[in-house]
Amino acid sequence: MLTTLLVVGLALVLGLAANRLLRPRLVEDQADALTVRDFMEPLLTLAVLVLAFVMVLAAESYGDAEDAAREEAGVVDHLFEVADFAPDPQRVRLQADAVCYARAVHAIEWPAMVRGSASTAPSVWSTDFRKQLKGVDRQDAVFGILIDADRDRSEARQARIAESTPAIAPLFYWFMLITLAVTVIVLAFCLPLRRFATELATLVVLTILLTASLLIIHDVDRPFGGIIDVPATSIADASRDISDDFVAAHGEAALPCDAQGRKPAA
Template sequence: MVIPVVVAVLALIAGLAANTYLRPRLLAEDDDSGMAVKDLVGPLLTLTVLLLAFVLVTAYGSYGKAEVAARGEARALDQLVETAEYADGKQRAAIQSDAACYARAVRVQEWPAMADGNGNGNGSKAPSVWSTDMRQNFRPLEGEPAFGMLVSADTKRSEERSERLTQATASIPSAIFWFLLAVLAVTVVSLGICLLRKHNRGQLIALSLITVLLTATLCIIRDVDRPFGGIVDVQPTAVSDVEKQATRDLRTHDKNAELPCDAAGNRVTQQTKG
């Protein structure tokens, strides 16, 4: 977000400089004449605002989908943990352990990997280790009522994770962002040239406010377009809650049960397969 601010400031300075040194050569008119404050909101400014508004809506749509996918994944994982209660003790413990470690790997490793918005949809490999383990632990339950529910919940979890990883990638191409930045700079410079050269305090204030608002909008677009990083981001709260719930359910049956993963979600023990 530093780049839009720097460009906007430089454009404002360039516009004011052009107003002082270039305008007298371009316009043969008295220094006291010029555009009124209301005239600053012309076709160019309207075009800029419309472009920024359209791109902001697009970026926010991607942000909303990312948040929905993250919550959907957590709900599916929670359903899987609860359904595991219908399995026998050995399989229940294995599935709930895998679910807790999966949630931990997502929270600790995959979330930071999605922060820059430049991912290719692969995310971290750590959660896949545990999702594979979960599916292997489903096999001994084939033919039992819990099997279908577990497979259904795991399928939903996989779909939501794929959607989350897809939305982690910036939806606004870099070319469009740089185009918007160029439009913003041209708009600010053009408005700066059109200012009155004398008695222009009101226009200077108006131009400064316009520059701040346009720059803030572009910064918000840049931030929202990276839903898992930045100031306005999707937090791993839901998946963290599932991690705690899975661990709690596991230790309800065995107080001394230990997860087969470390604090980052990496495997530390070899889990026994059923």
């Protein structure tokens, strides 16, 4: 960072020095000098490039969050199905943990991610799931499958939680906002003084488009808390499916949690 500041600062000083010392000798006095309009094109190009870069970054974050949420739901459903082949007495509790985990993610952790945070509620059931696995014979073929599935679930959850926080640093967002603001100011400054209705309308439209792009980036960069959010459809469907299967086989009373995935009060 220091090197960049030094190089750019030195370039500016050398350029100004050359302007004062060398330009009068090399260029005629009648030569056209740069005007504000000459700076418009590179400034507008900079603003568009910054917007494009940040929009791609935000879109990737949104896509990663969507993929992680979908993968987690699929793994939880797979965990429940594989646990059906586990030996007694772990089989029922492993399936119950999968149901309670899915309920906790959907009802408790998903709303928490709107604020960019996680919840400890699902961890209660993932911890109990691993505790129950200790009672399964390690030579049993289903043991390795359950271990792998639990690892995949954990990785998908961590990815989902990580993507709930903005991928764009606040400093970079402010830099982008200031760049757009300066661009609009310069464009407005260069409007003709008379009969500028068409130019003014174009500037207003351009300002609206640039502002809308910035707002979309800000929204998409918060995959679980914006208007364009990642819905909880996948985990909700998985939770409903495995809950129905479990209740049909063992009854609601066999679950160690309520409908929100919380442990009942003692």
